[in-house]
Amino acid sequence: MSVYEALKLAxxxxxxxxxxxxxxxxxKK
Incomplete structure (x- = not known):
């Protein structure tokens, strides 16, 4: 998994x- 994919998922x-x-x-209101 690339950093970009991880950031997008997060x-x-x-x-x-x-x-x-x-x-x-x-x-709740």
């Missing part, structure tokens, strides 16, 4: 986590 994972947390946070 970015996609981080984006998924942020969206998930935002979704959960909005449902």
């Amino acid at each position: 970015l996609e994972f981080a984006t998924f986590i942020i969206v998930l947390l935002t979704y959960i946070g909005n449902n």
Whole structure:
């Protein structure tokens, strides 16, 4: 795995986590 692929994978994972947390946070209201 190249460094670029690793960074891209990490970015996609981080984006998924942020969206998930935002979704959960909005449902708690």
